[in-house]
Amino acid sequence: xxxxxxxxxxxxxxxxxxxxLTENLSEDLIVLDRLVKIYDTGTIKVLGLKKxxxxxxxxxxxxxxxxxxxxxxxxxxxxxxxxxxTLGHYYLDGVDTASLSPDELSEIRNHKIGxxxxxxxxxxxxxxxxxxxxxxTYARKSKRxxxxxxxxxxxxxxxxxxxxxxxxxxxxxxxxxxxxxxALANDPPLILADEPTGNLDTAASEEIMELFSRLHQDGATxxxxxxxxxxxxxxxxxxxxxxGEVVSDRKNRPALPESRRGKEEISC
Amino acid sequence: xLIENMSMAFAAIRVNKMRSFLTMLGIIIGxxxxxxxxxxxxxxxxxxxxxxxxxxxxxxxLYIGYWVEDVRESDYFTLDEMERIRxxxxxxxxxxxxxxxxxxxxSYRRTTVSFDFSGIDANYIDVQPxxxxxxxxxxEGDILGRRRNVVMDTDxxxxxxxxxxxVGKTFRATIYGSTDEYTVVGVYRKNxxxxxxxxxxSGGDTGSAFIxxxxxxxxxxxxxxxxVFAGDDVDLTSFFARxxxxxxxxxxxxxxxxxxxxAMDEMTMVDSVMGGLSAAVGGIAAISLLVGGIGIMxxxxxxxxxxxxxxxxxxxxxxxxxxIMIQFLTESAILSACGGxxxxxxxxxxxxxxxxxxxxxxVVKPSVVVLAVSFSAVVGIFFGxxxxxxxxxxxxxxxxRYE
Ligand SMILES: Nc1ncnc2c1ncn2[C@@H]1O[C@H](COP(=O)(O)OP(=O)(O)O)[C@@H](O)[C@H]1O
Ligand SMILES: [Mg+2]
Numbered sequence: 001x002x003x004x005x006x007x008x009x010x011x012x013x014x015x016x017x018x019x020x021l022t023e024n025l026s027e028d029l030i031v032l033d034r035l036v037k038i039y040d041t042g043t044i045k046v047l048g049l050k051k052x053x054x055x056x057x058x059x060x061x062x063x064x065x066x067x068x069x070x071x072x073x074x075x076x077x078x079x080x081x082x083x084x085x086t087l088g089h090y091y092l093d094g095v096d097t098a099s100l101s102p103d104e105l106s107e108i109r110n111h112k113i114g115x116x117x118x119x120x121x122x123x124x125x126x127x128x129x130x131x132x133x134x135x136x137t138y139a140r141k142s143k144r145x146x147x148x149x150x151x152x153x154x155x156x157x158x159x160x161x162x163x164x165x166x167x168x169x170x171x172x173x174x175x176x177x178x179x180x181x182x183a184l185a186n187d188p189p190l191i192l193a194d195e196p197t198g199n200l201d202t203a204a205s206e207e208i209m210e211l212f213s214r215l216h217q218d219g220a221t222x223x224x225x226x227x228x229x230x231x232x233x234x235x236x237x238x239x240x241x242x243x244g245e246v247v248s249d250r251k252n253r254p255a256l257p258e259s260r261r262g263k264e265e266i267s268c
Numbered sequence: 269x270l271i272e273n274m275s276m277a278f279a280a281i282r283v284n285k286m287r288s289f290l291t292m293l294g295i296i297i298g299x300x301x302x303x304x305x306x307x308x309x310x311x312x313x314x315x316x317x318x319x320x321x322x323x324x325x326x327x328x329x330l331y332i333g334y335w336v337e338d339v340r341e342s343d344y345f346t347l348d349e350m351e352r353i354r355x356x357x358x359x360x361x362x363x364x365x366x367x368x369x370x371x372x373x374x375s376y377r378r379t380t381v382s383f384d385f386s387g388i389d390a391n392y393i394d395v396q397p398x399x400x401x402x403x404x405x406x407x408e409g410d411i412l413g414r415r416r417n418v419v420m421d422t423d424x425x426x427x428x429x430x431x432x433x434x435v436g437k438t439f440r441a442t443i444y445g446s447t448d449e450y451t452v453v454g455v456y457r458k459n460x461x462x463x464x465x466x467x468x469x470s471g472g473d474t475g476s477a478f479i480x481x482x483x484x485x486x487x488x489x490x491x492x493x494x495x496v497f498a499g500d501d502v503d504l505t506s507f508f509a510r511x512x513x514x515x516x517x518x519x520x521x522x523x524x525x526x527x528x529x530x531a532m533d534e535m536t537m538v539d540s541v542m543g544g545l546s547a548a549v550g551g552i553a554a555i556s557l558l559v560g561g562i563g564i565m566x567x568x569x570x571x572x573x574x575x576x577x578x579x580x581x582x583x584x585x586x587x588x589x590x591x592i593m594i595q596f597l598t599e600s601a602i603l604s605a606c607g608g609x610x611x612x613x614x615x616x617x618x619x620x621x622x623x624x625x626x627x628x629x630x631v632v633k634p635s636v637v638v639l640a641v642s643f644s645a646v647v648g649i650f651f652g653x654x655x656x657x658x659x660x661x662x663x664x665x666x667x668x669r670y671e
Contacts, residue, residue: 082584083665103588109664110586121581121668125283137272138586182585 020104021111024094029190029221030056030079036087037074037244048074050244051088056223058189061216061254063232064225066241072225074244076194079223080115081105093189110138114183116193120175122167128154128178129163135185153181157211173204180211191215191222197231209234213254269594277599280571281606291567292607294560295647299611299640300618301553303632307619309546310631313539320535324395324497328508328530329367330515331493336525343519344490347482352518353494357511360502363395367495368484374428374450374475376439381428382474385418385443387481395497403435403454410453411480419454424475444486450479504532554643560607561647568600568655579659580667589660596656597649604648608641 032055037048049071056062064072077083078090081097090097093112100108109115122131132150141149154160157177167175176196183191193212197205205228213234216222224235232238233252240248281288332343345366354364368387373380390408398405401422410417425434434452441450485491494515498507508530509523516523572579579592616632623630 077665080584082668083663103590106583106586106588109584115584117668121577121584123578123581125279134582135585137269138582138588138591140269186586 018104018107020095020100021107023189026094027057028055028091029058029060029093030054030223031091032088033091034088035075035078035085035090037071037078037083038086047244049078049085052244052246054239054246054249056221058221059216059219060221061213061234061236062223063235063238063252064223064241065227065229065232065238067227070241071244072241073194075241076192076223076225079190080113080192081109082115106138110135111186112188112190114180114185114188114191116176116179116183116191116196118195118198120167120172120179120199122175122178122182124167127164127166128159128170128181131167131178132182132185135182139186149185150181153184154178156184157181171204172200173207176200176204176208177211180208184215189221191220193222193224195225195227197226197228205231273595273598274602276595277602280575280599281603284571287567288603291564291603292610294563295557295604295607295644296560296611296614298553298557298560299608299644300615301556302550303612303615303636303640304619305553306546306550306636307616307630307632308622309542309550310633310636311619311623311628312546313542314631315628316538316542317535320531320538323531325531325535326362326498326500326502326504327395327495328498328504328511328528328532329493329495330508330512330526330528333525333527336521340519341490343521344488344492345494346490349518350491350494353496353511353515356514357507360498360507361496362499363389363391363497365389365392365481365495366484366491367493368481368486368491370443370484372441372443374439374441374477376428376437379428379430381424383424383428383441384474384476385441385479385484386476387484388478389481392478398456399459400454400456402433403452405454405456406478406480411482414480414482416448416450416479416483417453418450418477418479419456420452420475420477421456421458423458424477425452425455427473427475443483504530557643557647560644561604561651564600564604564648565651565655567603568596568652569658571599572596572655572659575659576662576667576670579662580664580670583662583664584668592660593656596659597652600652600656601645601648604644604651605641608644611644612637612640 032052035049035052035054039046039048052075064075066072074083078085079092081092084098092108095108097105097108122128123134129147129150132153133146136146136149151160151163154163157180159174159177159181162170162174162178167178170178176199180196191212196212197208200208209224209231212222212224216236222235224231226232234254236252236254238248238250238252239246332339336343350364350366354361365388369385371382371384374383388406390406390411393405398421400419403419406417406419409415420428420434422432425432428434428439429437429452432455434455436452438449438451440447442448481491496508496511498504508528512526512528513523516526579587582592582595616637619632620630
């Protein structure tokens with residue numbers, strides 16, 4: 001039951017930030033407690049995740065690796081609040097996601113999560129700028145604020161000159177950078193990327209990973225799915241999956257050559 | 269957010285121009301036919317009320333009720349009685365006669381034409397103005413002297429005499445059993461639009477003429493009825509009630525024994541019949557709007573399915589159920605509102621062109637236009653609800669995976 005005063009504030013348009021959206025600033029941003037995902041295809045039941053328990057602390061840069069079909073995407077979709085586990089609990093920033101309604105989950109995705117997909121998932125026939133603005137539109141930001149922030153983000157990923165381009169006028173690497181700018185729109189604490197370099201060549205992949213490294217250095221928690229060792233090498237922690245289970249979880253010393261550090265301008 | 273939704277909707281509509289147009293077609297036809305049918309109805313009502321105004325909206329007839337069984341000699345009106353009525357209601361009566369008319373054959377040389385003779389008083393021209401083109405109107409002398417003088421219109425003159433200027437010409441006619449010579453003292457010209465002429469049944473091979481009402485006494489030297497034109501500012505309901513009561517009193521009867529018919533009542537009745545008719549036909553036309561609405565629903569369902577992935581992306585970025593719902597509802601509402609607007613232009617245009625071809629002043633009521641637009645928007649929203657809620661309820665991951 002929502003307290004009366006909160007409802008009144010809601011009616012008056014002065015919405016108090018709901019409790020599930022306030023940042024707890026807990027050490028552990030993600031806590032998974034015996035997570036199970038069963039896909040019921042009607043004929044057979046597929047076990048996507050088998051009792052995964054995992055903790056990711058605020059500010060970590062994590063790679064999730066594993067063979068195709070090992071359950072990486074299943075996990076990422078749950079972490080991104082796009083899907084729900086069949087059993088177990090997922091605490092995001094101290095909030096049990098199972099307790100939230102679909103619209104509350106929308107708000108979580110909007111404010112706390114930036115999701116980057118392998119297939120970019122930009123909205124077609126919509127300019128790069130508009131695509132980046134979208135999460136802010138759903139956060140009810142003013143047009144001016146949206147525009148300024150979107151331009152700033154496009155600049156950050158080196159695409160300010162392409163703001164008015166449609167997705168089909170951009171290269172794969174450029175599209176993924178627009179998608180990253182869009183994921184950052186509402187300044188979420190958690191960045192999730194499911195094989196963000198899967199459709200890109202080596203050069204573009206490295207640029208994308210450098211972007212993630214920089215986000216991590218700026219304080220974001222970044223989780224990247226990949227099955228390429230050289231991509232995982234950018235991260236600080238590598239979790240390996242096999243058949244829906246964690247088979248290895250170890251620290252990694254990020255390989256960031258000096259030559260890459262100095263490279264500010266990114267071209268594609 | 270509203271502007272955002274509008275621009276998104278317009279973008280989506282523009283992407284599929286042909287399909288959007290075909291979707292709108294149902295609404296265009298629906299709204300167009302409703303607008304044109306209702307406007308045709310309103311135009312007709314307007315025409316009828318004009319005709320009644322021409323005929324004289326202030327007039328009324330009074331005679332002994334056909335349901336009264338013991339009709340007495342005194343129930344008819346004498347010339348003196350009519351004079352007295354005129355005096356008693358001097359402030360209110362503009363004109364009074366006996367509403368007498370009869371048909372008879374008029375013969376001039378070898379020509380015989382069927383004529384309608386209307387008995388009038390000399391000041392009839394004040395309440396029913398006509399343009400005299402030859403000679404003069406009937407005067408007091410003609411009336412009081414019961415002279416067999418007539419005034420007719422140019423068409424009738426041409427029918428009987430072969431020329432318009434028939435002043436001074438005479439013809440023979442048998443009226444109430446007596447065959448006499450009648451002299452034309454004046455000819456006037458009728459002014460009617462084509463539609464009025466059609467309705468009033470002018471022309472053909474029947475002539476019409478005015479003769480002194482004092483010639484058309486029946487039975488004996490009395491009149492069966494009186495016809496009164498009230499003055500322009502007179503309260504018709506109250507006046508005719510008082511007239512009815514007065515006549516009843518002078519003739520020792522109850523007011524309800526007298527039959528009173530006013531042009532006002534008649535017009536109100538015709539108007540309501542025509543209003544009902546055009547509403548009924550308009551209602552049938554509105555069914556086509558329903559069909560148009562189903563067309564919108566169909567296309568929106570296709571659109572939702574096609575854009576499942578887009579919906580998934582939007583949801584993954586934080587769109588709530590309501591956001592998606594509003595996006596698709598805006599689209600269907602715009603589709604049908606645009607269709608409605610085009611339909612109005614088309615419907616009103618057809619009526620307007622038709623009206624100007626027939627020379628009739630066209631009536632397209634703003635209220636009907638407003639109603640049609642709101643109705644089409646409601647149709648759009650109503651038939652958009654199901655597809656929109658289907659889109660809005662979808663699970664983000666399922667929508668994203670959709671191929
Ligand atoms: N929607 C689904 N319906 C049924 N089975 C699924 C579905 N999504 C994934 N799976 C199954 O779950 C397992 C894990 O898949 P996924 O998480 O996509 O693997 P990865 O991303 O590591 O390649 C696979 O066996 C896959 O077939
Ligand atoms: Mg995968």
